[in-house]
Amino acid sequence: MSTDIVLIDDNEIHLQTTRRILQNYGFSVETLSDPVQSLELLPVINPRVIILDIMMPGMDGFHLLKSIKELPQFTDIPVIILSGKQFSPDKRKALALGAKEYLTKPVNSRDLISEIKKHI
Amino acid sequence: MGYLKFWGVRGSIPTPGPSTMRYGGNTSCLEIQCDDKLLILDAGSGLRNLGNALMGKGQAIQAHVFITHMHWDHIQGIPFFTPAYIPGNSITFLGADEADRSLQSIISGQMDPTYFPIELDDMGAELNFRNLSEDTYTINDIRFETLYVNHPGNALGYKFYLKDTSVVYISDNEPFDTSAVASEEMLGEDGNQKLIDFVKDCDILIHDAQYTQEEYEKHRTWGHSPFTFTVDVALQANVGQLVLFHHDPLHDDNAVDTILESARQRVHNSDKSLNIIAAQEGLEIAL
Numbered sequence: 277m278s279t280d281i282v283l284i285d286d287n288e289i290h291l292q293t294t295r296r297i298l299q300n301y302g303f304s305v306e307t308l309s310d311p312v313q314s315l316e317l318l319p320v321i322n323p324r325v326i327i328l329d330i331m332m333p334g335m336d337g338f339h340l341l342k343s344i345k346e347l348p349q350f351t352d353i354p355v356i357i358l359s360g361k362q363f364s365p366d367k368r369k370a371l372a373l374g375a376k377e378y379l380t381k382p383v384n385s386r387d388l389i390s391e392i393k394k395h396i
Numbered sequence: 397m398g399y400l401k402f403w404g405v406r407g408s409i410p411t412p413g414p415s416t417m418r419y420g421g422n423t424s425c426l427e428i429q430c431d432d433k434l435l436i437l438d439a440g441s442g443l444r445n446l447g448n449a450l451m452g453k454g455q456a457i458q459a460h461v462f463i464t465h466m467h468w469d470h471i472q473g474i475p476f477f478t479p480a481y482i483p484g485n486s487i488t489f490l491g492a493d494e495a496d497r498s499l500q501s502i503i504s505g506q507m508d509p510t511y512f513p514i515e516l517d518d519m520g521a522e523l524n525f526r527n528l529s530e531d532t533y534t535i536n537d538i539r540f541e542t543l544y545v546n547h548p549g550n551a552l553g554y555k556f557y558l559k560d561t562s563v564v565y566i567s568d569n570e571p572f573d574t575s576a577v578a579s580e581e582m583l584g585e586d587g588n589q590k591l592i593d594f595v596k597d598c599d600i601l602i603h604d605a606q607y608t609q610e611e612y613e614k615h616r617t618w619g620h621s622p623f624t625f626t627v628d629v630a631l632q633a634n635v636g637q638l639v640l641f642h643h644d645p646l647h648d649d650n651a652v653d654t655i656l657e658s659a660r661q662r663v664h665n666s667d668k669s670l671n672i673i674a675a676q677e678g679l680e681i682a683l
Contacts, residue, residue, distance in 0.1 A: 290585040297583065331544035333530040338495035338550070360572045360587040362617050363548035373495060382575060382584025 279321050280304045280396055284314050284340070285329035285358070290381075294327075294358075297385050303392070311335040315343055318350065325395050326350075327388075328375075330359035330366065338373060345374045354395035358383060397559055398430040398683040400600070404442020405675035407568070407606050407620070407642035408469050415648035420677025423469035424567050424642065426602070430558045430683060433538060436461040437554065437565050439489075442677065443473025447480075456484050457521075460536060463491035464567045465551035466502045474503060475512050485521035490535070492542075492550035493527045500525045528552060543594045545569040546587070547619040555594060561683045562598040564635075566591075567642050569604045570618070571625045588629070595633040602675065603629070605640035608655060623655050627662045630670055637681075640674045 280303040285291050291307040298305045306321050308314040311332045318326070326344065330337035337357065344350050357370045357378040367378040377391050404422035411421040423440030436446065436459055450457055457479045464470055479485045493499040503525070504516035516523065530552070532541045541555040546569055553566035572587030595601055605623035607615055612622035623640060630638040640659060643652050656674040663670045673679075 287585050287587075287590075290583070294583050331530070331546075335529055336492070336495075336544060336550055339529075342495040358583075360585070361546060361548075362573065363619065364617075365548045369494075369496075369549075380573075381587070382573065382582045385581055385583055388583060 279306050279323045281325045281327060281392065282306045282308060282314075282318065282321055282323040283327045284308045284311060284332075284337075285327075286311075286332040287329070294388075298389075298392075301389055303396070311337070311340045314340065315347075318344065319347065322349070323353070325392055326353060326355045327358050327392075328355055330357060330361055330370075338369060341370065341373045341375060356388075356391055358388070398428065400563060400681045400683055401427045401429075402442075402675050402677055402679045403427060403446040404438070404440040404473070405641060405643055405677055406440075406469075406645060407604075408645050410441045410469075411645045418649040418676065419643060419652050419674065422677060423472065424464075425473060426565065428556070428558065428563070428683070430538075433536060434459045435538065435556070438462070438464055438470045438567060439473045439477065440469050440471070441473050441476075444476040444478075447473075447477040451478050451482075457482070458486045460488045460490060460538070462540075462554055462565075463489060463503075464545075464553070464565070465547060465549055466491065466494075467549070467568075468506070470567065471503060471506060474516075475507055475514065480519045480521045480523065483520040486524070487521050488524040488526060488535075490526045490528055492529060492544075492552050494550060498525070499527050541594070543591070545591070546572055551619075553591075553594065555598065558683055561600065563600045563683075564595050564598045564602065566595075566601075566603045568619055570616075570620055571622075592629055592633045595629060595635060597634050599636040600639065600681065601630050601633070601635040601637070602639040602641045604642045605655065605659070605674075606642050606644045608658070611644070623659050624662060627659050627670070627672070630672075631663065631666055631668050635670065637671045637673070640672065643675070 354376045360381045404425035422442035424438035425442030426437040428435040539557045543553040604621045605626040606620040
């Protein structure tokens, strides 16, 4: 059975809270806090949707998004950015790199669920 | 042991003129001399005067230039940095690249022939480029940490460990919206706590304080801080000395004086102590 969603964020509290809420909606969820390591684990987990932070140690979300999209099996995977950065240039950049949507924290959980349901 | 000197303290665009004579009108540039090492923090228009001063010493120059981000006011001094034209000098630029563009490409872009008559490749010094992310580094025996800060694009804050003195430099940064933190209805986090942890117990904090609180309300999502936030971070992080930085181009010397006085009053109204100054061109702090 494949995983519905992978959350990638360096903030553990945010990861756990978001995972619990998404699980309450019936999704299967895995969390990853290390962006560099996530490049190795994503092919193993093989999620249907990725939710990705931007400001993370080791590798920022823009570089990670580009690297994910360069993996053959993830060329078309829906990636939703969920970041505290509220700047329109960052949103434009993420969408140009292949993200489906750019949501900013704090985000209403209904809006996040609604975006996920477009892809699952 | 060394010193830290301000060569440019202004945000966004140079503001020469009689109304900014005391604090200065050049954009971001700091010099750190630590033993025999030269560190340059940002390469705004202040870099030109720093370059001229270094040339006056008549010595070969080996410099590391730490760039917070690639907006004009942080790189516009590079084409006018005379030491970069001198064979035998070595300049290493460090900063965060973009996912779709290298550090060298970003810096050389402003010297495209359309914008400037001399290209980066035509500068005579040895130029090196080192990409950084959020991490801990030791380069040329200089230990430092980096932090992604809240500003459009990939922007870094730096924490340098210089012998017995720690210096944090965060030129451009806006508070995160923490109006909701991790509830069933709203998903968020206290993004500002990471900043406080990074700054914790440093000896000198140089931080964006571009706006008053009233001005900030009109400039949300512009990527800068009201001085009130900057003071509160410094107080919570037990900082030794706070330097208000990145003065707004609309602020004359009297306006910066007023912000400085208000910042000191904010500390006075708290139950803590904190030494605050406003960054000023030519100001030198012994390390």
